[in-house]
Amino acid sequence: GESVGLHLPTLSVQEGDNSIINCAYSNSASDYFIWYKQESGKGPQFIIDIRSNMDKRQGQRVTVLLNKTVKHLSLQIAATQPGDSAVYFCAENMLGGYALNFGKGTSLLVTP
């Protein structure tokens, strides 16, 4: 089946810089997208979501951008902090069903 993928498996940024984590999806019928943060030994933690009728949504220090033309999703983290170090997953809604289809994740490492 179609799946959600990530451009980079690992990303290293300096503290205070902005981070951008990218995600490509291939299911044009997907209408809901969500980003999760997973710290070691913990479950995924909801960060932000966006529906397909939107191009951009902002939260606290995070922004999600959706480009439906090229089927691309990105998560921007402003002023990255050491506590942001984690694995980040994007996920898409599968054709209005109950399941979320998860990508494999990007590991974000914040260096001092």
Add this chain to the structure above:
Amino acid sequence: NAGVTQTPKFQVLKTGQSMTLQCAQDMNHNSMYWYRQDPGMGLRLIYYSASEGTTDKGEVPNGYNVSRLNKREFSLRLESAAPSQTSVYFCASSAGGGGNQPQHFGDGTRLSIL
């Protein structure tokens, strides 16, 4: 504010043994889910329960059974554990039906099958 609680946190089984993973949520959510996460991979859906009294198969249901005991609790059972079922299991819940609601996760059960 417990959210989604999973028990046990760790378990080691021998091949062929059975066990039940427990999950409870205190957010009054209608839908609940079981996922497994293998190294270097995202989460894969095993089973879900759209509402109390219903359960449905996900992407990887073979070797598992589930029970939606009530609105709060959703259990996952391995009848005859196999080494291929070594994984981290996550339970999640969401407020509404359908995949277009945020799912909230527990901290997982780390299961090893020898």
